[in-house]
Amino acid sequence: MKILVELPTWLGDAVMTTPALEHLYTAYPDAKITLVGSFVSTEALKAHPRITRVVVDTTKTKGWRPLNVYRLAKRLGPHDLAIGFRSHVYSRLLLGLTGTKKRFLFDKNRLTVPPSRHAIHQVEKYAAFIDTVTGRRQPPGPLRLDWPKKTFSRPTLGINPGATYGSAKRWYPEKFADVAVALADRYDIVVFGGPGERDIATDIERTIEEKGVENVVNLAGETSIPELCSAIAGLDLFITGDSGPMHIAAAYRIPTVAIFGPTRYQETSQWMNEKSTIVRHDLECAPCMKRTCPLKHHACMKEIAPREVIEAANRLIRNETV
Known part of the structure; x- marks a missing residue:
């Protein structure tokens, strides 16, 4: 057949x-x-x-x-x-x-x-x-990808600032950088992104380095899809927006903090990843499902502070290390 x-x-x-x-x-x-x-x-x-x-x-x-x-x-x-x-x-x-x-x-x-x-x-x-x-009815199981996991030499945090869907789904580079700096004493930092996200990733890398952190690598636009899957699979912690890499992390059950703004988190959250959490604000205008903010203020993302994401990451870390 x-x-x-x-x-x-x-x-x-x-x-x-x-x-x-x-x-x-x-x-x-x-x-x-x-x-x-x-x-x-x-x-x-x-x-x-x-x-x-x-x-x-x-x-x-x-x-x-x-x-x-x-x-x-x-x-x-x-x-x-x-x-x-x-x-x-x-x-x-x-x-x-x-x-x-x-x-x-x-x-x-x-x-x-x-x-x-x-x-x-x-x-x-x-x-x-x-x-x-x-003709068979059964509940869906976990996500599955078959690319092998990359082995990092030290505990590693992945940062994924991009979102192909549109700018409304993106958190801000300087805020990602603040989170990475706060966690850099425990993790090496890897910045991910597609070919069209090199500028955002470079801004994050530069900001992190300007704050005295040297253990950062920028892989934006440098990985194939299999390499991206393998690298994410080897992470100890992942911080991302609602994006394809977020679902890759869910497939490998990587501890993940996902930042949601204009999209429906109940429909596209990290499926069956018990080691994940969502940071979002419950606004009247969200989720609007627009590629760019129709109200021009982007409050659903702009009002999320680095402190909230750091606290969410620390809660995941504590659960992982207990």
């Missing part, structure tokens, strides 16, 4: 599909699995032993997208089952053009929130979707 799986575009969303994918693999233990999706999504998940083939979707990058989708579909070819975790029109087109007769597409609006709950986590939505495919 051949199964085609189209992954979500964003790194964090892709990681949140992994419990659902485990349900799929269990239901079809002998199937050959092809992953198709963005470069970051496929890179993160391709190390799983059940994956047979990986194809990167570049249909948006150059040329007429419908034609590119057609060509990609013909390259993928027909499967016995095609599953799309995206609800985009091009996802429907892609799966249909492969010639696969049995197709399922994720519908983000299909699940309703039970009266007893405030929200459904994205992991649960993905798992429920796959359960409609397999």
